[in-house]
Amino acid sequence: MQDWIINVWGVRGSMPAPSRDFLEFGGNTACISVDCGEALVVFDAGSGLAALSRRLRTGRPIHLFLSHVHIDHLMGLFVFSQLHNPDAEIHLYGEARDGSSFRQQLEVLIGPPYWPVGFAGFAAAVTFHEIGPEQTLPLPGGLAVRTMRSNHPNLSLLYRLESAEKRVVYTLDCELTEELRPRLVEFCRDADAVVWDANFTAQDLALHPGWGHSSWEQGAAVQRDANVRLMLMTHYNQNYTDGFLREQELLAQGPGIRFARENMEVRL
Ligand SMILES: [Zn+2]
Ligand SMILES: [Zn+2]
Known part of the structure; x- marks a missing residue:
């Protein structure tokens, strides 16, 4: 049975945190890859995507x-060097919102005047896949990704990557409610x-309902x-x-709970 390898490239929400107080856990925003052997699956394109590339x-x-x-899940695309690789085949998956196609949303931000080069200028073969909740998307190697609607401002999707033997779930970004x-x-x-949205402690979450x-x-x-x-x-x-995250990690300690750090590798 083929091992899957999860690589953590970015662990931060909202904004990168590039200073000495964040070096142990990491300061890049959300990006995680799952190497399934026949397919490389990446969840989100935060600034950690630069390290992956x-x-x-x-x-x-x-x-x-x-x-x-949201920008913290996109900003790595600006420097994703594979977009300039003529041999690269890149499939981007996301949903339409507010009358804009998935592709249009990315083209608004990645391209002039916000960035000097846009998708028309990239050398890689880029395919946009417009997807939605409650779908099952087949991938090579007998893999599939299932989708679910999240509870997050401006629409977000949760993902479940699965084969006959293995399952990885990605829950960024999502506010858990009793209904959900x-x-x-x-x-x-x-x-x-399960890659979990641990943006808050329970105490801080109580101060930020609806975030x-x-x-x-x-x-x-x-x-x-x-x-x-x-x-x-x-x-x-x-x-x-x-220091704060180490304290939380100690409070949380239990079998099967880990706090992600950048460059962490987990073999399943
Ligand atoms: Zn986020
Ligand atoms: Zn968000």
């Missing part, structure tokens, strides 16, 4: 799923790993209820320092 050694197609188009909980628990059911994020405490509860093997906390608030 530096390390990338693949002639395989890249399947990049955007949960939504049963469906989300089912979406996470029996996953080998579209969850807490690590909620993730720990979902891990138990959904029989998740590994709950990987990430998308940390941009103000949470290494």
Whole structure:
């Protein structure tokens, strides 16, 4: 059975945090890849995508799923060097919103006047896949990605990557509510790993209802209820320092709970 390898490239929410207080966990925004052997799947294009593109050694197609188009999940596309590689095949997945196609949303931001080069100028073969909630998208190698509507401002999708043997769920960005909980628990059911929106502590979450994020405490509860093997906390608030996150990590400690750090590699 082929191992899957999760690589963590960015762990931060909202804005990069490039200073010495954030070096241990990392200061780049959301980006995680899952190397499934036959396919390289990437979730979100935060500033961590720049690190992935530096390390990338693949002639395989890249399947990049955007949960939504908030800037912290997109900013890595500006410097995604594979877009300039004429041999690269890149599939971008995301949804239409507010009357704009998925492609139009990206073209507004990535291109003049916000950026000197746009999709018309990239050398890579880029395919836009407009997707929505409650879909099952086949990928090469017998893989599939299922989608679910998140609870987050301006529309966001949750993803479940699965093969016959393995399952990884990606829940950025999402505010867990009692109404959403049963469906989300089912979406996470029996996953080998869930990448969890741990933007807040429970205490801070109570001060930010409606901001579209969850807490690590909620993730720990979902891990138990959904029989998740590994709950990987990430998308940390941009103000949470290494010292603070280490404290939370100690409070959270339990089998199958890990706090993501940049450059972490998890083999499933
Ligand atoms: Zn975010
Ligand atoms: Zn967001």
